Amino acid sequence: MRRRFDHRLPLAAIALAFFALPILYLASLSFKTKDDVLSGAFLPGTVTLANWAQAFEAAPLSTFTVNSVTVALLSGLLTVLITVPAAYAVLRLRYGWQRLSDVTLSSFMAPPIVAIIPLFYLLKGAGLLNTVAGLVLVYGMVNVPVAYWLITPFLRRVPVELEQAAELDGAGPLRRLVSIVLPLIAPGLAATGLIVTILAYNEFLFASVFTFGNETRTLPVGISLFQGDRLVNFGQMAAASLTGIVPVYLVALFLQRFLVQGLAHGGIK
């Protein structure tokens, strides 16, 4: 039997082209010669691997990548470790100021650049300037409002009766959080962790100010270095950018089911 043509396909193709085109252009750029880049054609006239080789020679891309992945994973973990018990204490144990949930995001709304000078001196004072640990600490903290905002609906959806039942069963607040609440908000926790990790991975401004040696620089800062004083090395920059995209794309590809499920369903029925 002939399969009927699905009319949603062209729409899907347009959407795919819209989102994939910049990436494809970047890929094409990374295989172009300098002259080709200036011609503006979509496909390279002559395919060259020189940009890839030179990109890895010109800058320690692998160190940048390792730094980025380390900073992103550790700061993501730190954010979740701070946020989950805090949100649980505010929302469920009714600790502290109850309107906090409404204003949490406001600190995230301020332009990040206003925090640069105080953070710079704080890190300097702590001896953490130009260190991976310093960046982990900064990202771990600045992403707390976003994580709080993301995890709140999941926490609210855990039925109060479940916790009351656990309380009658003899579980204290920490036991209730670990044994009852966390397993139930696991999809939300995964989605939140993933988002703050990606935010940290992509961050540029703080990294560009708080790190100034190749041994501590992250990938976004490293890529920006391909921009010379007079000449922008587009081909190498494209190769470096693609290298930077790969880890995030792999994570998104393998965990997207988790991400969608977590954000769409709230985890508990």
Added chain:
Amino acid sequence: MSAISLSGLAKSYRDVPVVKGVDLDIAEGEFVVLVGPSGCGKSTLLKMIAGLEELSAGDIRIAGRSVVDLAPAERELAMVFQSYALYPHMTVAGNIGFALRIAGLPRAEIDRRVRAAAATVKLEGLLDRYPRALSGGQRQRVAIARALARQPKVLLFDEPLSNLDAALRQETRVEIARLHKALKATILYVTHDQVEAMTLADRIVLMNNGRIEQAGTPLDLYERPATLFVARFLGTPAINLFGAARMGLPGAATVGIRPEHLLLEDATHPGGLAARVEFVEELGDVRLIHLLTEADEKIVAKQPAGSPWQAGQSVRVSWRTEHLHRFDLAGQRLDDAPEQRPEKAA
């Protein structure tokens, strides 16, 4: 000694009183049903006893010991929630044994008690299942087994049958009654369903507006309601109410008579109230005859199956005075008339 003793129990939310001074003693092994309309404070009262709601005033004693300052788990009681509140990520065995694991019991003991509790509610074959793979009735039984496994002094039930369909509700009701008989447990059971209250309770405590309206055996409450509210709340169909003046009964403000106590006669019969049959509900074993009196009062009479009344028919309605419930203006029951001759009202 009472299993539970409540004195002057009160609870307010931001100056709005929800429970207004409740005194109640529950004997060991007694099955007490707290019943009342939605919002009357019965669930709040139960949660106060469980320790899940703080008290505004009063004292709670369980087995003679004040438990007001004790955490819920230290009060030696267990609760079955309306929503079952099963831990969705744990198996049936995990749910039943959760409290025992927290208490740090040895594994073999936990296993033994989980199996014993499961056997009591016939769940033996389902111990490895997750709650999502169970039917509503099975989930309810897991919730009961979880409560039993802790071997509490008192079992609290918060509207445990309200999420079940009618057939399952009756089945589970019978099971709970059987369980109470077998375990001789002290049970405090909250419901808004009067059938549950009437069939399960050794004693019914009827609450209204944060207070106990009347406490007594089911028949006590049904046959001698202390207030107009109790008379109205218990009984299906509801009690028929008339203005006392119209009935020629001095001293009373309102007179009530249960549908099963109304006598219907042919329109040619002397005495009684004239009425017309509006419609008839056939329930199989009985017929509910809906009537409209000359004064436009809607009343219902419960008649045996096979009674001859049809819609549109004119009838005379009468009763025996001993079946009348008389209430004053404040809705309080007036003592029964000194003469209770089995005669028909004029």
